[in-house]
Structure formats: C-alpha cells, structure tokens
Amino acid sequence: MILLIAPPVAKPGEPPAGIALLAGALRQRGVACTLLDASLEGLLFLLGLAGEAEDTWSKRALRSLDTDLAAIRAPKLYRNPDRYQRAVRDLNRVLELAARTHPQLNLNFANYQDDSANPLDSRDLLAAAEHHGSSIFAPYFSQRLTGLLEAAQPRMVGISLSYLSQALPAFALIGFLKTHFPQLPLVLGGGLITSWMSAPEWNVPFRGLVDHCIKGPGEEPLFKLLGIDGPAGEPMPDYTGLALQDYLAPGPILPYAASRGCYWNRCSFCPETAEQSRYTQIAPATVTTHLRQLCAQVRPALIHLLDNAVSPALMTALCDHPPGVPWYGFARVHEQLADADFCQSLRRSGCVLLKLGLESGSQAVLDAMTKGIRIELVARVLANLQAAGIATYVYLLFGTPSESLAEARQTLEFTVRYREAITFLNLAIFNMPRTSGEAAQLPGAEFSEGDLSLYRDFTHPRGWDRRSVRTFLDREFKRQPPIAQILRRDPPLFTSNHAPFFSGNFPWSMTMRHENSGPSPHFKAEKNRL
DSSP: OOOEEEESOOOOTTHHHHHHHHHHHHHTTTOEEEEEEEHHHHHHHHHTTOOOOOHHHHHHHHTTTHHHHHHHHGGGGOHHHHHHHHHHHHHHHHHHEEEGTTTTEEEETTEETTTOOOOHHHHHHHHHHHHGGGTTHHHHIIIIIIIHHHHHOOEEEEEOOOGGGHHHHHHHHHHHOOOOOOSSOEESSSSSHHHHHHHOOOOOBBTTSSSEEOOOOOHHHHHHHTTOSSOOOOOOOTTTOOGGGGSSSSSEEEEEOOOSSSSOOOOOOOOHHHTOOOOOOHHHHHHHHHHHHHHHOOOOSEEEOSSSSOOHHHHHHHHHHHHSSSSEEEEOOOOOGHHHHHHHHHHHTTTTEEEEEOOOOOOOHHHHOOOOHHHHHHHHHHHHHHHOOOEEEEEEEEETOOHHHHHHHHHHHHHHHHHHOOEEEEEEEEETTTTTTTGGOEEEEBBBBTTOOEEOOOOOTEEEEEEEEHHHHHIIIIIIIHHHHHHHOOOTTTGGGGGGGGGGOOGGGGOOOOOOOOOSSOOOOOGGGO
C-alpha cells in the first residue's frame, strides 16, 4: 500500500488533483493507495483549537463557527455575496485566533507565511524538518498520522508539494515521518519540486531526508520505484478515499487536468517556457469519457479544468459531448472564441466562466511578450462571451520590461472600456523567472537569499520599478470606480476557486450535492476543541 499526502497549506475548496491522478495510475496497476489531504484536515483541526476571544469580531466568529462551516458547504450562502463574505472572513478569523500560539505566523485559508523562516532556503526547510515539533500542525500530524500509518502499514509515502505555502509545513511533516517512522521511504514531487529541480544549480539539498525527488509527472517514476513495467498511459484520477463533503464549497468540485504544459508555450518570461516544459495533451475523446465517468462517481457541483490553457480541440469536444456539469478553466484568447455561435455552444456545454491571461491592454506590450493576440480580437472575444452568458476572470500583469506608465494606462483604459464584459480581475506585478533567457539580459539582484529562489529582481529598462507599479495600482488603477466595482466582486481568499458560483449565471439546479451528508468524522472543528 502507498500513502499519498497533500501537505498544508492549500486552499480548502477542492481536493488535490496531483495525488488523485497518482492514485488513479497506481490503482489501475493493482497497487493499493490511501489518500490524505493533510491541508484540509489540518486547517479544520486548527479551527477546533481556537481559544478565547476578546474583541467583538472574534467572539462572533467563534460563536458562528459551526454555522459558518455548514453554510459555506451549502448553495444558499452563495446566493448572498455579503453573507458569503462575512462567513469566509469569520472562518478565517477563527483560523487566525488558532495561530496566535505561533506569533511569527501569518496563516489563512490561502497562505502560510512564517516570518522566522524562508521557504526558498533549503537550510530553513531542513530546520523545519528537524524542529517539526514546533510546527503549528505538529499536534495534527501526531494525532492523525500515527494511527493512520500504524493501521495502513504503507511501503512508501509520496508527498505532493505544489505551492510555496506548503513548503515549510511539508518539511515539518517530513521531519515527523523521519523521526517516528525512519525506515519508511519518502518520495517528494509536485509542481514546486519540479520548478526547483529545473534550475541548473539544483544539487539535491534534501538528500538524506527525502529518499527520492521526482521532477515532472510522477506516475512513471513511481512505477519504476515500485518495480512496475510499462508506460502510465492516460490514467483517470481517482478521488476515492478523500472526504469530498468536507471541502469549503457548495458541493464537490472536481479538478481535472487534460494537459500538461502550454500548447502556445511562446510567451516571454513565462515559467513554463523557462522550465522548457513539454506540452502533452490527453486525447479529447478520452477526456470527455473520463469526465462522464468521474461525474457519475463524484457527482460534482462544478468541474475545474486545470490546464494552463484549455485547447480549442478540447473545447470543441466538450461542445459535442457536454459533461452534464458546469465547468470552468483557463483559456487563451483565440479565433475560436471570436465566433459568437461557438461561444453559445460553449455555454450550452456547461461553461460558466473562463479565466483569460490577457496580461496587458497595450498591443506593444503584448507583442513584446509574444502573446500572439491582438487587442481587437480580445475585444470581440469578451463581447461574445458576455453575450453567451460566460463570465470572465481576466488576469493583468504590470511591470514587464516592455511596459511603462503610458502602457499601463492603456491597460487601465482598456479595462474601463470593456468593464461590462469583465466579471472578475486578477492584478499581479511581474516577477522575472531566474531561469528565463531574458533574465540574463537585464541587470538586477536576487529577490531572496535562499538557494531555491525562483525569481529575481531586475533593473527596469524604462524605470518602471515595482514601487512605481504598486503606486500606480493603488492610487490610480484601483480607484477607477468601474474597476473598483469589479474588484469588489472577487470572493475573498478563495478568489477564482469560488468565482464561478458568483458568475451570475451559475445553474444551481444542476448541482447534485447531497444536502444531508455531513462532514467526515476526521477532525471536525466543532468536535475538536481543547
């Protein structure tokens, strides 16, 4: 038996796709697996540890904890944005109260930041493993993992490390396992590990603590470690064993990746390009078959397509063979979406929201980034999606080397002009990937002293530094009334993960959640007070 763990902290809105895909591949070959979302369970465990409150807000949040947990798992709350925002902020407030025992922590449902440790420094990660008993998750690890490992007797543990917010807790988890189960082989993989291992200077800093680090897709490397011959093929993820009713969403959300990498793969400064990730796609017919089978098993309220960009071929396949469940995901702006009839078909297939990586409203900036899109096309696509009733979550990136204040204001003007077709906005300040070809052409310095840093600072060729960008966003961009109105719609903390439920067109009649199913018996917050 293999134990596959997703460590804290990741947003607790949907199950971890990485370990589910590994489970699907292994179970298909007859290898038993147990899945553990230690992030969801760990966060629920901490909610049950919150102590006494002194201020009015905290007292109210503690009193309504169980009510808010039940509400955020039911559709009714999502029809009242104000009540939803209050419930999310109150739940997060209880989590902050639980973290008061660790004053160096900034902990919420979306992030874990320790002011005393750098997750981009292998020395601090090794220290987190050595001093695992001081982790805020140590009581959870001790209570949950000891019994699970003694009962399951796994031959190997795989840990999926995808986000920086998981790094320090993941190494505390590794330290716990190495201390109490020293003979148990540990395998570490996931998106963040892949990024670290893609750096030319990678030198396996976790040797002696972790038995194997896996770069990229983990199915076949795991097969080799287990002595299984043959390719992994196109396995269907298997979420069996995860408590889908416990996630903070109005019904199970089904994550599914139909591809790896990006089919465009030409954008300057993109981490996918910098890491030379190869694009692979599951055959669209196989994807639609998988989705039908998974929907029958999971009965999700929503499908989340995890692709960097859902391909035109897959969109067509979804139109021809709708999954029968609302869905959303990232898409490139392309000619297919400029066809009004196609957008209507996409809506009928269940598409409720598309995330669009526009980056800039300046054609000159888009050309410099080799985005391969024209502003005129973007305008047509936004209009067609709006007419079809498909919401948009538009991603904008400020501070790229080709941008200045003038181009940033073009982005502002574009956003205001098409505000009616932009449902949600994500604003980001550009980070230069350390391994990108462009990084060597611009002088600069490291963001972090850590040996695992993924980005570096740079001297902007047009003087448009991060402070100037931040000032523009805070004092000019966000203060435009139409833009401020869009930004206020964004669900707090859960952002794009919950945005489809607030898209204005979500078909609540299609949700299939069992309203009478309660949380699993593991670490229900309301049963866990000390």
